[in-house]
Amino acid sequence: MDIVFIEDLRIDAIIGIYDWERQVHQTLSLDLEMAWDNRAAAASDNIEDALNYKSVADRLIQFISGSEFQLLEAMAEQVCDIVLTEFAVEWLRLRLRKPGAVPQAKAVGLLLERGRRTPDPAGV
Template identity: 25%
Template sequence: MDKIYFNHMSFYGYHGVFEAEAQLGQRFYVDLELSLDLSKAGETDDLNDTVNYADIFDLVKKYVEGERYKLVETLTARIADQLLATFPFTEVKVKVTKPNPPINGHYESVAIEMVRKRVNT
């Protein structure tokens, strides 16, 4: 299966359990691995035979910078579900990284990754 990757998209959001996270906000990074058949686009060189990258970016931005979620798990699931509902992907892998969660200790970041597949009905 062909894939489109978005690597380390950066957004500012207000997600988290603690009130300070809702008030101050913080940076979030999103990585996507999107599976679909790109053979026709490779032949025709026509945007209509693939997906518009800007539309994908805007969808993710809407979720990260829009409504507040307490859990990064919820944010990740909403992005994955909406990508499948909006675009003709057969599978999506969404990783949301929270570089500075309020945890005592030394670490680079915390991330949630979810894989969702289209269910044919």
């Protein structure tokens, strides 16, 4: 499987548990690696056959900039769900950073890997 990636997508959002964090926008940074078979797009040279990283970025900017999560964990799960379901990506790795959250660190954050869930035929 090929990987389509977006590196250092910066989005301002309301995020955090402290009162002051609920009053200001903080810049978050996202790196995404998304599994995608690029052979059809390579053969056709048509965007319809590709994973359109601009569309993915635009959707995440719209979602995150309008959100008001308290925890990065909640935001990260929603981001993964959006990419997996709305863009038919089979697997992704998301690195979500919150620069400045700990003064002594360049950034803190999460690294998640998620894949599409296939229904269990036994219903379990």
